[in-house]
Amino acid sequence: MTTQLSDLETQLSTLKQEAQRAIATASDLEQLEQLRIKYLGKKGSLSQVLGGMGKLDASERPRIGALANEVKELIQAELEQTRSTLQTAQIEAQLEAETLDVTMPGIYQPQGRTHPLTSTIDRVVDIFVGLGYTVAQGPEMESDYYNFEALNTPADHPARDMADTFYLPDGNLLRTHTSSVQIRYMENNEPPVRIVAPGRVYRRDTVDATHTAVFHQVEILAVDEGLTFTDLRGTIKIFLESMFGECPIRFRPSFFPFTEPSAEVDLQWRGRWLEVMGCGMVDPNVLKAVGYDPEVYTGFAAGFGVERLAQVLHQLDDIRRLYSSDLRFLRQF
Incomplete structure (x- = not known):
C-alpha cells in the first residue's frame, strides 16, 4: 500500500467521524444545511479529499472511490435522519406555541350592520x-x-x-x-x-x-x-x-x-x-x-x-x- 493511499483512507475516516459528531450536535435546520455544504458541497471536505486521487496508481483508485462513496452515503443518511428529527421538533414547538385553550370563554364580537x-x-x-x-x-x-x-x-x-x-x-x-x-x-x-x-x-x-x-x-x-x-x-x-x-x-x-x-x-x-x-x-x-x-x-x-x-x-x-x-x-x- 502506497503512502498516498494510506493518507487518503485516514482522511476519509477522520472526515466521517468529524461529520457524524457535527451532525449529531446540529440544533436547527439552517445549521444542518451549512454542514451539508461543508462536507458534501462542490468545494466541501469530501471533494477536497477526492482531489488527491490523481496521485494514486490506477489500481488503487477504485478502493478510494468505493470508500469515498461509503462515507458520502453515511453522511447523507445522518443528514436526512437529523433533518427529519429537527423538522418534527419544529412542528411540535409551533403547535405548542399556537395551541388554543378551548375551555376558555370566547370574546364576544357583535356582528356589524350595513348603514342604511x-x-x-x-x-x-x-x-x-x-x-x-x-x-x-x-x-x-x-x-x-x-x-x-x-x-x-x-x-x-x-x-x-x-x-x-x-x-x-x-x-x-x-x-x-x-x-x-x-x-x-x-x-x-x-x-x-x-x-x-x-x-x-x-x-x-x-x-x-x-x-x-x-x-x-x-x-x-x-x-x-x-x-x-x-x-x-x-x-x-x-x-x-x-x-x-x-x-x-x-x-x-x-x-x-x-x-x-x-x-x-x-x-x-x-x-x-x-x-x-x-x-x-x-x-x-x-x-x-x-x-x-x-x-x-x-x-x-x-x-x-x-x-x-x-x-x-x-x-x-x-x-x-x-x-x-x-x-x-x-x-x-
Whole structure:
C-alpha cells in the first residue's frame, strides 16, 4: 500500500467521524444545511479529499472511490435522519406555541350592520348596473369649471344661488352635485355613454327634517343617438318601481341650467307627494362643452339624494336620524 493511499483512507475516516459528531450536535435546520455544504458541497471536505486521487496508481483508485462513496452515503443518511428529527421538533414547538385553550370563554364580537345610507346606495347602483350603466366617480373637491361652467352655469347665472356651496381659499369648492363626474367622464369617453355616479356632495342648506348640508347623491347620464324624454321617463319609472314597488309617481316641469326640458319627479309618500329627484334632457351647451355634436347626439340625466330615498324606503320621519350614530336606531337595519 502506497503512502498516498494510506493518507487518503485516514482522511476519509477522520472526515466521517468529524461529520457524524457535527451532525449529531446540529440544533436547527439552517445549521444542518451549512454542514451539508461543508462536507458534501462542490468545494466541501469530501471533494477536497477526492482531489488527491490523481496521485494514486490506477489500481488503487477504485478502493478510494468505493470508500469515498461509503462515507458520502453515511453522511447523507445522518443528514436526512437529523433533518427529519429537527423538522418534527419544529412542528411540535409551533403547535405548542399556537395551541388554543378551548375551555376558555370566547370574546364576544357583535356582528356589524350595513348603514342604511350605504345599503341604499348599493341597491340603487345594482339596479342601474342591471340596466347597463357603468359606475363612475370623481373628486369631492372640484373646480368652478366642472361644478358650474361646463354645466351651462356661468358665474353670473342666478341658478348658482340654488346650489350655493363651500368655497376654498385656492378657488376650488366642495361639489354641489355629482354632475361634475358626468363632465369628466364625457371628456374622456365617446358616446354611447351610460353611467351612474354615486357620491357625497355639499350645499349650504338649512338643516331640517328633509335637508342637510352634507348628503349623498346618485346621478345617471345616458348619451346616444336618438334618445328622447320617453326614454328618460321609462328609465325612471323602472328604477322607482324596482326600489319601492308599484307606487304613484308624477313629473312636474322644472328648471335646471344643464337640462332642457327639465322636470321634478315626485313620489307619493305617507299620504302626500314628496319630491325625490330632478331630471331632464341634456342641454346642447353641455354636450358642446365636452366636444359632442348636439346635432347627432342627445342625452338624459337624473339626480337624487340618497337620504331622501332612504327616508321613503325605511319610513323615516327625520333625515337627521341617519347621522345621529344612535345604535338604537341603526340596529333596526
